[in-house]
Amino acid sequence: AQKITQTQPGMFVQEKEAVTLDCTYDTSDPSYGLFWYKQPSSGEMIFLIYQGSYDQQNATEGRYSLNFQKARKSANLVISASQLGDSAMYFCAMRDFSGNTPLVFGKGTRLSVIA
Amino acid sequence: NAGVTQTPKFRVLKTGQSMTLLCAQDMNHEYMYWYRQDPGMGLRLIHYSVGEGTTAKGEVPDGYNVSRLKKQNFLLGLESAAPSQTSVYFCASSLLADTQYFGPGTRLTVL
Numbered sequence: 001a002q003k004i005t006q007t008q009p010g011m012f013v014q015e016k017e018a019v020t021l022d023c024t025y026d027t028s029d030p031s032y033g034l035f036w037y038k039q040p041s042s043g044e045m046i047f048l049i050y051q052g053s054y055d056q057q058n059a060t061e062g063r064y065s066l067n068f069q070k071a072r073k074s075a076n077l078v079i080s081a082s083q084l085g086d087s088a089m090y091f092c093a094m095r096d097f098s099g100n101t102p103l104v105f106g107k108g109t110r111l112s113v114i115a
Numbered sequence: 116n117a118g119v120t121q122t123p124k125f126r127v128l129k130t131g132q133s134m135t136l137l138c139a140q141d142m143n144h145e146y147m148y149w150y151r152q153d154p155g156m157g158l159r160l161i162h163y164s165v166g167e168g169t170t171a172k173g174e175v176p177d178g179y180n181v182s183r184l185k186k187q188n189f190l191l192g193l194e195s196a197a198p199s200q201t202s203v204y205f206c207a208s209s210l211l212a213d214t215q216y217f218g219p220g221t222r223l224t225v226l
Binding site for chain 2: 033035037043044045046047050091095097101102103104105106107108
């Protein structure tokens with residue numbers, strides 16, 4: 001069965017600094033996808049970045065990058081040059097691609113950016 | 116192109132009442148999902164659908180029913196609401212087994 005672990009309930013970062021949000025996963029399927037979502041205080045879930053298990057390069061989307069370490073089963077989100085608007089809950093999720101297994105979410109990390 | 120929309124945005128029910136939450140997507144996505152989000156619990160999957168006319172149980176299906184009569188709509192029903200069903204409900208859709216896009220959420224309170 002799939003499992004996602006986010007060990008940091010909350011984090012603080014100074015504005016303009018980089019921050020890493022941890023995510024580890026467990027699966028027996030060799031083909032899977034990893035996702036990060038942002039949930040600001042307004043409540044909507046915003047897709048940030050995706051990494052496939054067979055992708056050779058780490059995914060990047062603007063200031064977001066995913067530090068994918070397959071052997072360690074980790075998929076950490078790195079946010080560079082933090083902005084006040086980055087303050088939000090961040091969820092890591094994964095899905096196995098064999099069969100129709102749906103996304104499994106971690107419990108989230110609350111990031112607070114300090115001016 | 117509205118993406119994923121949910122109706123209503125807020126609702127208050129009394130224990131034992133029934134209601135239906137409507138999710139609609141205009142992206143021609145095959146897959147649709149219903150989640151609930153509770154404090155400290157992240158998102159938990161209630162039911163999902165991999166195509167029109169199909170439904171499947173997720174992690175926490177008890178007390179809920181769903182229907183996918185049309186590809187663009189996914190309905191979540193509560194037949195007899197309980198206080199334990201007080202939560203924020205999110206609908207999502209995806210083209211296939213890939214990135215999910217979420218609706219704005221419905222805040223439900225059961226008294």
